[in-house]
Every structure is written in structure tokens, then in C-alpha cells.
Amino acid sequence: MFSKPSPARILSRALAETRWRPGLATQPFHSEIFAPAGEASGTGLALTLAQDALAAAGEGDNTRQVLWVQDVKAIRLGGRPCLAGLPPGLRHRLIHVAAVTPEDALFALEEGLKCRDLACVIGEIAGNPRALSFTASRRLSLTAERNGVRLWLVRLDAEPDLSSARMRWRVSAAPSPDPRWNSAAPGTATWHAELFRARTHAPGEWILSDDTGTLRIHRDPDTGLLAAPDLVGLARATVGRSLAAVARA
Amino acid sequence: MSVWLARLSVDRWRLSHAPEARAAVDAAPTALIIETAHGPRITAANVAGTAAGAHAGMLLADARALCPDLAAIPADPAGDLASLEKLALWAQRWGPWSALDPPDGLLVDVTGVAHLFGGEARLIADVTRAFAQRGLAARGALAPTAGAAWALTHYARAGAILDPGDDPLRLLGDLPVAALRLDDDVLTVLRRLGIKRLGELAGVSGTGDDPAQEAAARDALRRRFRNHRSPAANPLLRLDQLLGRVPEPLLPVIARPMPLVQRRLMEPLRHRDLLDRVVNDLAHDMVRTLEARGEGARRLELALWRVDGEVLMRRIELAAPTREPAHITRLFAARLDDVEAGFGIEMLQLRASWSEPLHLSQADLDAAAQQHGTALAACIDRLTVRLGPKAVTRPVARASHIPERAQSWQSPLAPASLAQNQLAFHTRPLKLLDRPEPIAVLYASPDGVPQRFRWRGQVREVARVEGPERIAPEWWRERSTARLRDYYRIEDEAGRRYWIYRQGINGDGRGGLPDWFLQGLYA
Numbered sequence: 001m002f003s004k005p006s007p008a009r010i011l012s013r014a015l016a017e018t019r020w021r022p023g024l025a026t027q028p029f030h031s032e033i034f035a036p037a038g039e040a041s042g043t044g045l046a047l048t049l050a051q052d053a054l055a056a057a058g059e060g061d062n063t064r065q066v067l068w069v070q071d072v073k074a075i076r077l078g079g080r081p082c083l084a085g086l087p088p089g090l091r092h093r094l095i096h097v098a099a100v101t102p103e104d105a106l107f108a109l110e111e112g113l114k115c116r117d118l119a120c121v122i123g124e125i126a127g128n129p130r131a132l133s134f135t136a137s138r139r140l141s142l143t144a145e146r147n148g149v150r151l152w153l154v155r156l157d158a159e160p161d162l163s164s165a166r167m168r169w170r171v172s173a174a175p176s177p178d179p180r181w182n183s184a185a186p187g188t189a190t191w192h193a194e195l196f197r198a199r200t201h202a203p204g205e206w207i208l209s210d211d212t213g214t215l216r217i218h219r220d221p222d223t224g225l226l227a228a229p230d231l232v233g234l235a236r237a238t239v240g241r242s243l244a245a246v247a248r249a
Numbered sequence: 250m251s252v253w254l255a256r257l258s259v260d261r262w263r264l265s266h267a268p269e270a271r272a273a274v275d276a277a278p279t280a281l282i283i284e285t286a287h288g289p290r291i292t293a294a295n296v297a298g299t300a301a302g303a304h305a306g307m308l309l310a311d312a313r314a315l316c317p318d319l320a321a322i323p324a325d326p327a328g329d330l331a332s333l334e335k336l337a338l339w340a341q342r343w344g345p346w347s348a349l350d351p352p353d354g355l356l357v358d359v360t361g362v363a364h365l366f367g368g369e370a371r372l373i374a375d376v377t378r379a380f381a382q383r384g385l386a387a388r389g390a391l392a393p394t395a396g397a398a399w400a401l402t403h404y405a406r407a408g409a410i411l412d413p414g415d416d417p418l419r420l421l422g423d424l425p426v427a428a429l430r431l432d433d434d435v436l437t438v439l440r441r442l443g444i445k446r447l448g449e450l451a452g453v454s455g456t457g458d459d460p461a462q463e464a465a466a467r468d469a470l471r472r473r474f475r476n477h478r479s480p481a482a483n484p485l486l487r488l489d490q491l492l493g494r495v496p497e498p499l500l501p502v503i504a505r506p507m508p509l510v511q512r513r514l515m516e517p518l519r520h521r522d523l524l525d526r527v528v529n530d531l532a533h534d535m536v537r538t539l540e541a542r543g544e545g546a547r548r549l550e551l552a553l554w555r556v557d558g559e560v561l562m563r564r565i566e567l568a569a570p571t572r573e574p575a576h577i578t579r580l581f582a583a584r585l586d587d588v589e590a591g592f593g594i595e596m597l598q599l600r601a602s603w604s605e606p607l608h609l610s611q612a613d614l615d616a617a618a619q620q621h622g623t624a625l626a627a628c629i630d631r632l633t634v635r636l637g638p639k640a641v642t643r644p645v646a647r648a649s650h651i652p653e654r655a656q657s658w659q660s661p662l663a664p665a666s667l668a669q670n671q672l673a674f675h676t677r678p679l680k681l682l683d684r685p686e687p688i689a690v691l692y693a694s695p696d697g698v699p700q701r702f703r704w705r706g707q708v709r710e711v712a713r714v715e716g717p718e719r720i721a722p723e724w725w726r727e728r729s730t731a732r733l734r735d736y737y738r739i740e741d742e743a744g745r746r747y748w749i750y751r752q753g754i755n756g757d758g759r760g761g762l763p764d765w766f767l768q769g770l771y772a
Binding site (some may be wrong): 030038039040041043044048067071075076078079080081082084085090095096097098100101104107108111112114115116117120147149163173174175176182184185186187189190192210212221239 | 303421439623624625627628629631632635636640641642643644645646652655656658661665667671675676678679681682683704707712713714715738739740742743745746758767770771772
């Protein structure tokens with residue numbers, strides 16, 4: 001009776017085309033993430049989405065470099081990447097570009113997208129500079145799709161104006177779940193993410209969290225269900241069978 | 250063959266004057282000086298200066314006491330060494346192989362070449378004449394080993410020749426022990442032992458009348474210098490090298506001309522597209538030159554000669570050795586926008602002042618890959634040329650506990666130095682602010698942790714805290730008044746996670762009330 005999938009699972013499988021979930025095989029090449037500048041939720045989600053896409057493409061642990069471009073305003077507002085705080089898979093392969101103007105940052109993004117030896121490109125641009133027009137974003141989309149290098153562009157304190165990005169997110173920090181050992185301490189990174197424009201998926205809102213490099217849906221506000229009740233994966237749900245039965249099988 | 254340029258620095262200084270002024274320069278007593286901790290010290294003096302009492306090693310003040318009108322000129326040891334390198338290359342006209350003998354000597358291997366100059370005596374005469382034509386006083390000597398030739402040049406009559414058939418100990422026995430190229434402190438030891446001449450040292454090396462006594466004396470000397478591995482500190486080793494009993498490795502000087510291509514133009518260039526075409530031709534020539542040597546360029550310098558005599562220089566540096574003409578042309582095109590052609594450019598020269606080995610590779614496969622995107626090195630080059638070398642970096646870990654010192658930024662393709670892996674006891678933020686920003690604590694809990702604070706004009710309520718993690722100042726490099734830091738991970742009521750710290754604690758005697766700073770942002 002356990003080999004037969006439940007009706008809820010069949011339903012979710014059928015809806016997977018329109019409903020976004022982590023670990024999808026087809027990921028867009030150009031995404032934009034709008035985030036407030038006073039928190040690192042935008043870059044956190046961008047890095048986790050990038051790891052998710054790389055893992056889905058089957059190249060999670062390779063050694064190709066990751067390019068991280070920031071303009072000066074973004075560095076002043078949000079700081080530079082801290083080596084010890086980066087995901088362990090990215091620490092040894094990060095190349096950082098500090099561009100003075102948004103024009104230089106866009107140039108660096110485009111050159112990075114043209115390079116076949118890069119795993120992905122992360123960009124951070126603050127505000128709505130004149131250089132980042134619809135034409136510029138269209139250039140980025142076309143370059144990314146032609147060369148097959150993915151781009152996550154984090155827009156700090158920006159208005160969502162015209163853009164050709166294939167997926168556009170709006171993200172802010174969310175209260176984290178209780179850690180297992182110290183309930184007074186901050187927990188794992190958790191964000192309230194809203195997908196408000198996507199070409200292949202329906203818009204929606206999720207509470208997403210970063211479970212040591214894996215993107216998980218913490219709680220789905222639409223259905224109200226806790227999709228992953230035990231976040232850190234320390235104990236596994238036994239789904240009606242005792243642990244002894246699992247061990248015997 | 251050994252050549253000793255006894256007065257190289259003085260001769261070089263004299264040659265820097267015009268020929269008609271040299272007589273006046275020779276007449277004035279002059280000394281070359283170098284600044285030391287005890288004041289200027291003389292390194293060399295010209296003939297008039299030596300006659301007036303100045304000699305090498307003297308303090309300038311002492312020499313001035315003997316000869317008040319002694320002129321002092323700063324010495325140029327680096328220039329002397331550079332000119333000695335050039336002379337070593339030039340000296341390969343007498344033999345296929347030459348080595349430096351700093352600070353003022355040369356060694357040339359002339360095995361089997363003396364007959365080309367009409368015998369060994371004529372070879373030495375030719376050497377002396379050739380150096381005299383260059384205005385340098387030189388003494389040459391020929392011997393079967395480098396050590397013997399060196400001893401003869403410094404301590405025998407000029408032009409001495411030691412035949413392979415001669416007994417070197419008998420002929421060189423009267424030379425002082427300084428002829429063994431020993432350090433000064435070793436010479437002092439030998440002088441105190443009463444050993445002044447090579448023959449006396451050789452007396453303990455197995456040629457005397459009583460073999461048992463000789464062996465005992467030699468054994469005593471060997472034990473005395475047992476710990477001296479360097480030949481310059483071990484007289485027995487030097488003596489064996491002089492006699493040819495042990496080999497003496499020498500480092501030869503090899504000429505490496507810089508790859509250089511140039512184009513002289515029939516008509517001066519005044520337009521940009523023509524300039525681009527000539528630069529492209531030069532890049533192809535340069536690539537052919539580099540290919541023949543199996544090298545790739547790391548630094549390229551383009552010089553443009555204008556009709557009015559002005560020379561414009563453009564220089565690019567590359568992240569990895571490159572031999573791609575299209576890439577070189579493209580990088581120079583970005584640097585040629587501000588060239589003022591004036592009345593025209595009549596000559597262009599491209600030289601690779603820094604090149605590294607780059608093996609030949611199959612070109613077609615790379616060209617096919619070029620269709621699918623650029624290589625990483627090319628991408629880095631393009632970014633560096635437009636944004637500057639400081640803008641493109643890679644973070645690497647550094648051995649420090651202070652968060653902002655725990656990472657440094659290096660060039661992206663440079664190999665990362667080995668570092669100990671960090672122990673992941675504490676969670677570090679995803680991003681660090683360039684400088685920690687002060688926060689105003691409005692209300693603190695009894696144990697001193699802020700409950701409500703203002704940062705960038707917004708008041709935030711702290712919901713969760715973890716800490717403190719205490720990081721002490723690095724007393725070996727910071728001032729004694731540097732205060733420790735207590736780091737806290739906090740989360741505010743909206744879920745924003747920050748890394749804040751308190752600088753100092755109450756009553757540590759290093760300032761007033763401690764301040765709070767926000768340094769990092771968690772994801």
C-alpha cells in the first residue's frame with residue numbers, strides 16, 4: 001500500500017509545470033531578485049538559487065569559477081562577500097569584481113556571461129541606474145541564453161521597472177525557525193520570496209530557507225502546509241513504519 | 250680563464266665623463282662612497298685618491314682628514330653588477346661559456362679554444378687589449394680550474410698561465426691564503442692559526458715528508474671546519490677545488506633577447522583604422538616570434554614614433570601567457586583611443602618585456618571553442634584592462650582572527666597560497682561591510698546586549714541573540730590600547746540577521762564606555 005503514491009502527490013506532480021518548486025530541471029538563464037539594501041537576503045537567495053540550479057544541472061561540485069560583480073554603491077550599502085561565510089562549495093572558486101559605475105558593472109556582467117569557463121554570474125546593482133534600461137537587460141538575457149551561463153542579478157532598493165529577465169523575485173528576510181539546540185539564537189537563513197513575474201511559472205509566494213546549501217520550501221503560504229516540518233534534516237519522518245522496519249527492509 | 254676588473258666601479262664612473270674631461274677627472278682625488286650606519290664609507294678610489302691616502306673600507310671622514318679636497322661620489326653597486334652581466338655576455342667572444350664572479354670578476358671557459366687566438370699568451374694579450382679599448386683595467390689568467398685562475402688573476406703577475414702539466418701546489422704555494430676566495434672571518438681564523446700561505450695549508454693536505462703527521466694535521470683542520478659546508482667558509486674544500494679534486498659548479502650567463510617586432514611605414518599614419526591594421530600586423534609578427542621561442546607574452550609594450558620625434562607608449566599586462574593575435578589586438582584597441590597622431594605616426598614597435606613559457610597547442614580545436622565563448626584568462630584580461638587590476642580579485646583566507654583581516658584579495662588567476670583550514674565553530678556572515686558602522690543602542694538588556702538599536706536611521710527590535718564570541722586584539726601588531734571585541738549574532742523582529750560587536754568592555758582601562766558596531770549581514 002505504500003508503493004502507491006498518494007493523490008496529493010499525483011496532483012503536485014501534474015501541476016509542476018506551472019507551479020515553481022526548488023530543483024526544477026529547466027531553470028531560466030536570467031533572473032532578477034529585488035531586495036532591500038539593509039540585509040543580505042537578496043544575495044543569500046541568489047547564491048542558493050545558483051547552487052540549486054547547478055545541482056539540478058548535475059554540476060554541483062565542479063571547479064568552474066563563479067563571478068560576483070558589485071558596483072560601488074552596492075558595496076557601500078551591503079558590503080563585500082566574506083570568505084568564511086560563503087557556502088563551502090563556493091569559497092575556493094569566487095572571483096569578485098568591484099566596478100565603479102553601473103556601466104562598468106554591466107560590462108563586467110556581459111563579459112562574464114560570454115566566458116565559457118564560468119559556472120554562473122552573480123550581479124549586485126543598487127538602485128535604478130539609467131544604464132540598466134530595458135535594452136541593457138535584453139542584452140544580458142540574449143548573451144546568457146546564447147552562451148548558456150546563468151545570471152542572477154540582485155537589485156538593491158530598486159523599483160521593478162521594465163526588464164527582460166525570465167524570472168523576477170521580490171525577497172525580504174523572514175523570522176527563522178528555532179534552531180535545534182539553542183532556541184534563543186538566530187536560525188538558518190529564511191526568506192519571504194515572491195515570484196511576481198515568470199515566463200513558465202505561475203506567480204506565487206513562499207517562505208524559503210537554506211538548508212546547508214539546499215533550497216527548501218519552509219512553508220507554503222498558499223496551501224498553509226508545512227512542506228518540510230523538520231528543517232535541518234536531523235531526524236527523518238518514518239511515514240507509518242517504525243525505524244526497525246526500515247532497517248529490516 | 251679568469252678576468253679581474255680591478256677597478257670596475259671607478260672605471261665606469263670615469264667613462265661616464267666626456268673623453269676630453271677625463272684628464273681633469275683623473276687629476277682630482279675622488280672616492281666612491283656608500284652610505285652605512287656609521288656614515289659614508291669609501292668603496293673605491295681613483296689613482297689620485299689612492300695616492301692621497303683614501304682606500305676601500307675607510308670612512309669618508311678619515312679620508313677627508315688626510316686629504317681635505319677629496320671629492321665624494323655615490324657608488325652604484327647595482328649598475329656595476331648590471332654592467333658586469335653585459336661584460337660576461339661580451340666575454341663569450343673568447344669562449345662558449347662564461348659566468349659572473351661578483352663583484353668585479355668574470356670566468357670564461359676557454360677549454361680548447363686557445364689555438365684560435367694563436368696560443369694562450371696571445372689569448373691573454375687579446376683579452377687585456379680588448380678590455381683596455383673599452384677603458385677598463387683588466388687582469389687575466391689561465392689555469393685548468395676556476396679556483397686556480399682566480400688566484401692567479403688576483404695574486405700573481407698579470408697574464409700568468411698555468412699549464413695542465415704543471416704542479417699547481419708547487420707553483421701556487423707562495424700565494425696568500427686569501428687567494429682561496431674565503432670569507433673574512435675564515436681568513437682571520439687561519440691567520441690566528443699561523444697559516445698564511447697556500448703552501449702551509451697544502452702542507453697539511455698530504456704532500457709533506459711524514460705522511461702520518463700530515464694526516465693528523467689535516468684531520469685536525471678538517472675537524473675545525475667540520476660544520477662549514479659552504480665552500481667560501483671551508484679552506485680545505487676551496488683548496489681541493491683549486492687543485493681540481495672536487496668539482497666546482499658555476500652558473501653560466503645566457504643571453505635572452507627580448508622579443509621585439511617593428512614596422513617602419515612609408516607614409517605616416519593619421520587615421521585610426523590604419524593604425525588598428527598595423528597593430529594587428531605587429532601582433533601577428535609578435536605571435537610568430539613568441540611561437541618560435543615557445544613562450545607567451547605577459548606584458549606587451551607598444552611604442553609609437555611620431556613624425557615630430559615624440560614617442561607614445563602603451564603597455565598592457567595579461568593575466569596568463571598569451572599568444573593570440575586577436576586578443577592582443579583587442580586589448581590594445583581599448584588603449585589606443587586617446588592617441589594623438591599629430592602629423593602622423595611613422596614607426597611602431599611592439600616588444601614583450603615579460604614572457605613566460607607557453608607550450609604549443611593545437612590551434613583549430615581552440616578556434617572551435619572560441620565560437621562557444623571566451624576562455625577564463627581572456628575574460629579576466631578584458632575586465633582588467635577596462636576596470637583596472639585592483640577591481641578584479643579573488644578572496645583568500647589569511648591567518649588572523651580579526652574578521653576584516655581574515656581575508657585578503659589577490660589577483661584571480663594567481664595560485665592560492667596554502668592555508669590552514671578554518672575551524673567552523675562559529676557562523677560567519679555572508680557579507681562584511683567595508684568599515685563597521687556604529688549603531689546607537691537605545692535600550693539594553695541587563696547583561697548588556699542591545700534590545701533596541703538604531704542603524705541607518707531605523708529603529709530595530711532584537712528578537713534573538715547568540716553570543717558573545719570574544720575576539721581579542723592581535724597584540725603583536727596592534728597598539729596596546731586596541732580593545733577586544735564581543736561579537737553577537739542577532740535577529741530582529743522582521744527576521745533580518747546581523748553581526749554586531751561591542752568594542753571593549755567597561756573598566757578595561759582603554760577608553761570610556763564601549764561603542765557598538767554593526768559589521769556583517771547574514772543571509
